[in-house]
Amino acid sequence: MTAKHWIRAEPQGLYVEPADCWIDPSRPVDTALVTHGHADHARGGHGCTMATPETLAVMDLRYGTDGRARPVAYGEDVMLAGKVRATFHPAGHVLGSAQILLEHAGERVLVTGDYKRRPDPTCRPFAVTPCDIFITEATFGLPVFRHPPTGLEIDRLRETSKAHPDRAVLVGAYALGKAQRIIAELRQSGHDAPIFLHGALERMCRLYEELGVPLGDLRPVADTAKDEMAGRIVLCPPSALNDRWSRRLPDPITAMASGWMRIRQRARQRNVELPLIISDHADWDELTATIEEVDPAECWITHGREDGLLRWCALHQRRARALALVGFEDEDD
Amino acid sequence: MERFAALLDALVYTRRRTEKLALLADYLRETADPDRGWSLAALTGGLDFPAVKSSTVRNLLMERVDPVLFQLSRDYVGDTAETASLLWPGTDNPSPPSVSEAVEALGRMTRNSVRHDLAALLDRLDVSGRFALLKLATGALRIGISARLAKVAFAQAFGVSVDEIEEYWHGIEPPYAALFDWAARGAPPPRCDDQPVFRPFMLAHPLEETELDLKEFAAEWKWDGIRVQLVHVAGATRLYSRSGDDISVSFPEIAEALPFPAVLDGELLVRGSHQGGESGGAASFNALQQRLGRKTVPRKLLAEAPAFLRVYDLLMIDGDDVRPLPWVERRNRLEAIMDRLDSGRFDLSELIGATRFEDLDQLRAAGRDNAIEGIMLKRRDSPYVAGRRTGLWYKWKRDPLLVDCVLMYAQRGSGKRSSFYSDFTFGCWDGDPGEGAELLPVGKAYFGFTDEELKWLDSHVRRHTVNRFGPVRETDRSLVFEVAFDSVHRSKRHKSGLAMRFPRINRIRTDKPAHEADRLEALQALVVD
């Protein structure tokens, strides 16, 4: 049945045939439905982009406006061509992230994009949505990936900073979502001190605030004297961690917030001294629990460690297959 | 166990030596006996639990986790102990054993009991604890801590000298109760004069711009072999390398040749005529290298490359520790025992007869053939003391060889240097650069420059990158280094067929165009073997 199904995986994305539209396509198309603003899901250049208002705002910031933008609110009914109904539901991944539910000919297909299940002060929580076909990511689709409680990791970050009043703690964090979540989690834990930002994070943080996510006292590293950042927390994109840029900070302690930090060797390879296991993707337990909870007739598994999740489905007598999509990278997530 | 697990985690992610030392010292000071002793043993590679192997751990996991998921995870993580620590079904109420409790339990395990007993221990721990336990149990910590660093940390923790620790180290067993009693509680030091253990070497400072009075200092050649200690105590003989590793099995002919109680300090060499000609009697370092690291030595190799010991000093003789005696006294006793030794296996390091320093300087300059490394100067009244003491022994290396090379590749350093391109690979021309010759790499160096120069080099690399391969950048081959090195040898590992010993960046020659850098022939002419 899958070969003739009305949704199918093409190398450049998921194609919804009756509506002639694509979900998270990796190349410019006429009509794209976009789950969230991360670069491997949201690309510029489409004729018409349907996404949540927040995702559209992120895309606008990143690519500028080109083509038509069609904002779709969570829960809003949208009739596409070919009698395909689409609704967007919160995915709990980053601000504006959505699972896209497509209904056609009495069948419900849920495309989750990326998602997580634990609380995130910067976005709406994942909504469990019943469906027949559940299309899931598998970024952390191996049982070694079990993220510890976020609060513990935030505590470690604050303790390290407190223990080194003469040094900055430099946290590498993905520019969309992770950086703002770290800031919001710090604020929630009572950290009111100024937090310093690499230039590449400033605009996105400002956008989050405009969209109603308060982030407190943020200051650009560029305008700050070196010694003012001693004892402070500084955020930068992961690529800047070991770069020359970091020399302007007082003797920085290198931290990185990512689910990959669970693996010691991954952290060491990046010269990370303080690995923080904080991810915007579901860990193994969240992935498997979500499949049980949604309880679909079939699972389609996309980017990540598909082998592990496929094996789990087989062990639990669940129908599953892996979709070969290209263009998805392991984010620094 | 929690504290030890936290220490391992912190050490894994700490790059700076001073911080590693501080972490270790705090742990050793603050942890109770005998836990800290067992931990020290784990850190110095002194624990072995034959019943627990990597395969044991794997089999244990396969019983609890789907084998396919285990294998996928193991392939991804790359380390069995870490994979197992992450996959082991966790507990909500850990009741971790102490390090001693864990070590005792591991020591009692047999091939039959290990499945049950190791599982019982793992059930009591959290993720970090399981990682620490499995690392401890399988004996391969691999967290970048050398035994020496652990001992330096011990010295720092209790304000004792690391030389003294080295002196006692080889005579004590985990959990080193006597060592902690001495260092932490002021008890008398541990005894080790009745065992064939390694005694720490006396080392020399480099001689820099000083003239020494040869009435006070004796001079001898510094031979290019490996410094060793031959120990015969309590009926057993052992040959130790400079780091204290027992290398007796690689050189059985030496270990068998000392028939009476003594401890000798000397240079291990192979018979030949490269060093000092026929009378020098020693082959080049390359000839010795083929004998190193062997568990068994083929008879053919024993005949072709027989080893011998060129004796420098005497530490013990017939049960007497003569280290406190002045060098002259020890030398007299050493000379007196030479005829009790097989002259095929032992000879005495000759003293250089110069009486004026200028003469010595001339001998040194001419000495590239005579003694490849240079000259040793030893205070005639110096006792034999562990480590490097100012004013007692000096090594006076002959001037380094110099060659002009072109920078080809640069790689980021580690630790404090991780944001700098600080490891440099350089090459020489394989012909006339005007006729299309190519550069072939001849060596790699990561020191010899100042911090200021490093900044400059880093920015040069960034501005002149033509290619990137992971952490490595290829440069446009425009910068010339004057490279200093001690000697150059033939090598099959490098495309240029040459390998330098101790290369370092001597000068950055911004004044010299790349095509004027040296050709391979210049280096080939300096090969001594």
Ligand SMILES: [Zn+2]
């Ligand atoms: Zn994403």
